Amino acid sequence: MSAIDIHDLTVTFPDGTTGLADVNLSVRPEEFVALIGASGSGKTTLLRTIAGFLPASRGHVALGGQDVTRVPPEKRGIGMVFQQHAVWPHMTVAANVAYPLKRRGVAKQEREQRVTRALELVGLDGFGQRRPDSLSGGQRQRVALARAIIAEPTALLLDEALSALDEPLRDNLRRELVTLTRREALTTVHVTHDRSEALSIADRVVVLGAGRIQQIATPQELVQRPGTAQVAAFIADATLLDATYGTRVTAGPLSWNRDEVEFLGTADALTLAVLPSAVEVLPAGTPGALAARIRSVLYDAGDWSVTLDVLDTVFRATVRGPRPEVGDPVGMRIHRPLAYPA
Incomplete structure (x- = not known):
């Protein structure tokens, strides 16, 4: 051919x-x-x-x-x-x-x-x-x-x-x-x-x-490794956050050390892409976790695909085990967001 x-x-x-x-x-x-x-x-x-x-x-x-x-x-x-x-x-x-x-x-x-x-x-x-x-x-x-x-x-x-x-x-x-x-x-x-x-x-x-x-x-x-923040959002339902890069990577009240972020280019102004796989859902009140609330729940091949309300932002995540309920309070951690030049 x-x-x-x-x-x-x-x-x-x-x-x-x-x-x-x-x-x-x-x-x-x-x-x-x-x-x-x-x-x-x-x-x-x-x-x-x-x-x-x-x-x-x-x-x-x-x-x-x-x-x-x-x-x-x-x-x-x-x-x-x-x-x-x-x-x-x-x-x-x-x-x-x-x-x-x-x-x-x-x-x-x-x-x-x-x-x-x-x-x-x-x-x-x-x-x-x-x-x-x-x-x-x-x-x-x-x-x-x-x-x-x-x-x-x-x-x-x-x-x-x-x-x-x-x-x-x-x-x-x-x-x-x-x-x-x-x-x-x-x-x-x-x-x-x-x-x-x-x-x-x-x-x-x-x-x-x-x-x-x-x-x-x-x-x-x-x-x-989506090539751009927009590709990450389209392909993987990533949540995009405006961020800045100084001594730490900061997005509003959220911040990470440099070694906690995966950089796909650097600049003073960044766009962070938070993939669903980077979001960990924890019991409410877990020390060091962000306070979040379950917004939606869908069954997904044995797991639960959920959206979370956190700080006026919606994140996607996957939860295993018993079905979570809409409105449930939970904790949330974000591991290794992807950083792109804004």
């Missing part, structure tokens, strides 16, 4: 709005990359520019070393799956999947062989003569996926391709998608608004904000 190389890519819309600004990204052959960010961050704009649906105002897009910046979408050799599966209801499943090959003039016998294999790959063996209206939403999305990969694309682009599905179907298809892309050695770029999905399936995650790349990292790196 081909690499995707993007250099100094800028997209400006007709009304003057900047969709992307000086984006640089290299996706390695056979790599699975997820694009995430808040609404309006530029993730879908980037995907559609790679596909050729949006023109680049400046910069270059290359596939397999070939500059395709001015090449129309249908000549880029890309497979794409959208949020809405977009299978044609008047065609059989086999005809839907075979359509890209038919347009290329591939002989009927070869088309039939490749359709059979593509349907096997997505778990729809024997579904060729079914009509789309007889399929579930997940099955129709598998048809769209089979149609996207049958022509052996240079890259596979997924635009919120799983977001319309309900759990646990979505989880099952997510796992099958990862297996499929590995087995077929597909270079894949996947746009999703689901942070947990991005972290669970991608080799690397690209976080976008205001049309710019904020960080590119493996899921582990992204969770453990």
Whole structure:
């Protein structure tokens, strides 16, 4: 499969709005990359520019070393799956999947062989003569996926391709998608608004904000060392605090020695990111702990995800053991906040 190389890519819309600004990204052959960010961050704009649906105002897009910046979408050799599966209801499943090959003039016998294999790959063996209206939403999305990969694309682009599905179907298809892309050695770029999905399936995650790349990292790196305070807040639900750096790091009534803070850059003015994993919840009245109160409680895979009211600020934390109750007084300690230049 081909690499995707993007250099100094800028997209400006007709009304003057900047969709992307000086984006640089290299996706390695056979790599699975997820694009995430808040609404309006530029993730879908980037995907559609790679596909050729949006023109680049400046910069270059290359596939397999070939500059395709001015090449129309249908000549880029890309497979794409959208949020809405977009299978044609008047065609059989086999005809839907075979359509890209038919347009290329591939002989009927070869088309039939490749359709059979593509349907096997997505778990729809024997579904060729079914009509789309007889399929579930997940099955129709598998048809769209089979149609996207049958022509052996240079890259596979997924635009919120799983977001319309309900759990646990979505989880099952997510796992099958990862297996499929590995087995077929597909270079894949996947746009999703689901942070947990991005972290669970991608080799690397690209976080976008205001049309710019904020960080590119493996899921582990992204969770453990967010590149900016804003990334920490978006990815890990970190609480952000304005702080200053003198003899101690101080944020309002809170303060830490230098060796109690993890610095990701230094300045007189700092932004501290307090990850949920850095918040320790203790019994009320614990010596040296901040007085806090439980604000909300959610069950989370055997633990309790809670928010805490402390000094007019809300922190997230994980609690094990018996369920805490909203309004309960507790103690709280913050261990090793992350410090970023403000």
